[in-house]
Ligand SMILES: Cc1cc2nc3c(=O)[nH]c(=O)nc-3n(C[C@H](O)[C@H](O)[C@H](O)COP(=O)(O)O)c2cc1C
Ligand code: SF4
Ligand code: SF4
């Protein structure tokens with residue numbers, strides 16, 4: 161049931177648009193086809209506001225604001241792609257690439273990775289910081305899925321989808337700062353998890369090659385980040401969509417993972 | 419239900435009781451003196467008094483911090499109606515001598531006497547620390563005898579909540595937790611929020627390395643914090659309060675707990691405070707051991723039992739805070755100012771300090787200084803007075819180089835600005851901040867890039883890891899500083915350092931990341947030559 165929402169006039173990059181009260185800059189921009197890069201944001205999940213890729217400039221505000229976590233207000237003037245923002249986004253991407261082990265050429269998500277896509281869009285063709293080359297053990301104990309923390313950007317999309325949509329809450333973030341990392345079942349191997357329902361929503365939602373199906377080879381892992389939004393809409397409107405192709409599992413051809 | 423306490427009667431009885439003893443010996447039992455051996459000296463004082471047969475005329479009591487912590491254990495001897503003498507480095511032998519001198523046999527060596535007329539003491543203006551080192555923090559009556567809860571009584575019985583808020587606004591008091599937000603304005607936001615349940619929270623997380631202002635207030639005068647919080651609750655319509663104390667402060671937790679129980683027994687807390695219609699319950703919550711939990715939204719998450727991650731504001735806690743209810747977080751020192759403002763009036767308070775920075779500030783003096791310890795000074799005092807007069811200057815004939823304020827979120831102030839007034843605006847203009855009260859003095863031997871590296875390491879370890887610029891940016895900033903300091907800097911490193919500082923500052927989610935670059939930016943601004951010469955050395959190596 162579409163509710164009646166109050167319109168708010170805002171300007172994004174000199175285009176006047178009618179945003180809805182209560183929506184974020186990012187949501188308003190997307191409805192009008194204005195692209196703002198995002199990573200930790202996933203439609204259908206709570207807002208995390210942590211990757212900071214979506215930063216935009218709001219007139220009258222000193223600091224850039226995250227578009228995903230900033231609500232529109234009347235007469236707001238937003239700029240999404242100034243030289244300063246482009247440079248900041250490139251630097252943030254460089255920080256991410258230097259932090260983990262993002263060797264695209266040997267990654268299951270090569271060609272299907274949001275981190276890679278954002279870097280290409282931002283023109284981030286080299287990293288000026290020292291690679292940290294962390295040593296992070298892969299968890300392949302689950303019969304169906306693999307977690308490779310080397311590719312993880314701690315966006316918590318898996319944590320939120322598992323908690324908020326599936327209701328299983330298998331995932332958490334442990335430790336702080338640069339030690340922060342994802343754990344399943346409060347630190348138990350994923351394969352021993354009794355709360356995991358094998359639904360695959362985390363795999364579908366992961367923006368990188370950190371979560372994938374057992375047996376995937378380089379370039380094979382395709383995610384389905386829009387699955388969550390469709391599920392949320394379907395639950396709300398009681399209108400179920402036909403089975404979808406993705407998330408791709410090399411072993412299973414349909415979307416039984418929903 | 420117990421009858422409410424009669425504050426005047428308790429105070430009178432306590433003062434009479436104290437007056438029975440011609441001599442009182444007050445020994446600092448605060449953490450700094452304890453670690454210098456105060457436990458042994460206090461028990462020696464007590465047993466000696468018995469040994470010389472003076473139990474009826476000398477009373478020994480353990481109090482809180484007397485300020486000159488670097489010279490502890492400290493002891494003060496007070497003679498009824500007479501002079502007061504202060505002693506330093508009181509070990510067992512000196513304790514024996516002190517009791518001997520009181521008994522009229524022998525003297526204490528001059529080296530152990532402290533001149534109370536030195537600027538370290540005379541330049542202080544004690545509001546927050548008025549009772550520290552004077553009362554016995556474990557006894558409610560001792561605090562009441564020195565005015566505790568009289569401001570709460572005054573507020574409840576003679577002022578409306580609005581009048582209290584107005585008084586705090588008029589006083590010009592600003593938050594002592596770092597940012598200096600006007601306290602009255604925050605209170606009126608909470609007062610204006612309509613909700614059945616509102617919370618007030620005292621922030622005693624105090625994570626800045628080397629800082630112990632809030633610990634001292636909580637340990638040495640816990641009732642002042644509780645009273646300040648109760649007045650805040652009365653003024654804003656809150657009925658529940660929390661005091662969030664850093665886990666590393668077990669003594670503060672113990673004393674606050676005991677103080678809360680004593681206050682509740684006397685109906686200074688709980689249902690119908692002092693017989694009025696005002697209900698107020700307080701609980702102590704122990705911190706999760708992370709610097710970032712001092713950030714207000716992380717602190718709220720931590721009290722709720724969740725991971726101490728900051729979240730984006732707005733909404734501000736006064737709209738949606740603890741358990742989703744309107745809440746207000748004030749720093750411990752901020753709240754400790756409240757009773758005095760209510761008792762003595764906004765005009766009295768605003769007459770101390772400068773126009774825009776009223777009142778006093780407590781500083782923890784540390785570093786290359788003759789006198790280190792805790793001081794409370796009027797705002798607007800010059801840095802020179804603090805360092806040279808009160809701190810006794812840099813020891814060993816060395817030269818002052820810079821003072822660091824604001825800890826890991828602050829910056830440094832070099833020699834040429836020694837005459838700057840210590841207030842919120844002036845410090846900010848110099849690229850530093852007032853911060854919560856850490857003040858570290860550095861002499862000519864200090865390497866400023868090292869200082870920047872030290873603070874960056876702190877921020878890197880204390881980042882919560884939620885947002886990318888802070889989590890990954892502080893690691894790279896630290897890596898850059900590390901290689902510059904160890905003589906392995908590369909051409910272009912300074913440019914990269916500066917660019918990354920800007921990104922981390924402008925795009926981090928919370929104050930930790932946003933201010934983490936400050937020590938780097940500030941040392942680069944004033945001491946760029948030190949960075950450059952390290953890089954030059956590296957190029958020629
Ligand atoms: C990383 C970080 C750490 C903080 N730590 C403290 C702290 O230990 N104590 C404190 O009072 N405020 C701390 N603050 C500031 C609080 O968020 C909040 O502004 C303050 O408690 C408000 O009190 P005030 O208005 O009385 O100053 C911290 C802020 C940040 C960003
Ligand atoms: S595993 Fe994937 S979805 Fe989960 S935090 Fe890491 S990158 Fe994000
Ligand atoms: S700035 Fe640092 S401490 Fe604050 S949310 Fe980001 S990672 Fe956490």
Ligand code: FES
Nearest residue numbers: 209210211212228
């Ligand atoms: S998409 Fe907005 S902060 Fe990550």
